[in-house]
Amino acid sequence: MGLAEEISAVRGGSGHSGRLVGEFRRTALLVPLSEGDDGGLMSGWQGGVRWIYAFTDEAALARFAEARGADAKTREWEFLSILGARLVDAVIPTVEGPTGVAVDVACEGGSMLFPPVVGIVPGAYAVDAEPDRSEAV
Structure with missing residues (x-):
């Protein structure tokens, strides 16, 4: 099963977060x-x-572009x-500050957020990580 299908399964109640x-x-x-001079990732x-936008395929990216008012025929999205x-x-x-990934955000019923929490991002960047107890001693 691909990511889009795993997202659908989780959203439908039959998926498993670990598989997702x-x-x-x-x-x-x-x-x-x-689009700016910084050449960074769109977020x-x-x-x-901060949510970095990510897409499972070009069709999902095109839906996002159209939702933002871009004409896919006149502008190419890098x-x-x-x-x-x-x-x-x-x-x-x-990236400075809490950052997660928003997948297929323009796909109604098919989007998923991967927040900056333990198990998704490295612990040092997770908002729910326990503080290092060795520093408190």
């Missing part, structure tokens, strides 16, 4: 690049968290293809 996270980590995601803010594991293990640690 595993499939997310193994999937090559399409992450659009921001948005919600609830004090994107990076990156494994979910690399996105959370290597990219998120370079």
Whole structure:
């Protein structure tokens, strides 16, 4: 089962969170690049968290572009293809502040948020991580 199918299963109540996270980590995601000079990954803010936009395929990315008012026929969206594991293990640690991944955000009934919590992002960047007890001693 692919990531989109795992998301559907979880949203439908028959999926398993461990399989979902595993499939997310193994999937090559399409992450659009921001339009500015910074060349960074496109993201948005919600609830004090930066959400990096990622998509399971070009059709999902095109729906996102259309939802943002872009005409896919007149503008080409540049994107990076990156494994979910690399996105959370290597990219998120370079971003300032709590950062998660929003997958297929323009797909009604098919989107999923992967928040900055233990089990998804490295513990040092998880908002729910326990403070290092060795520092308190």
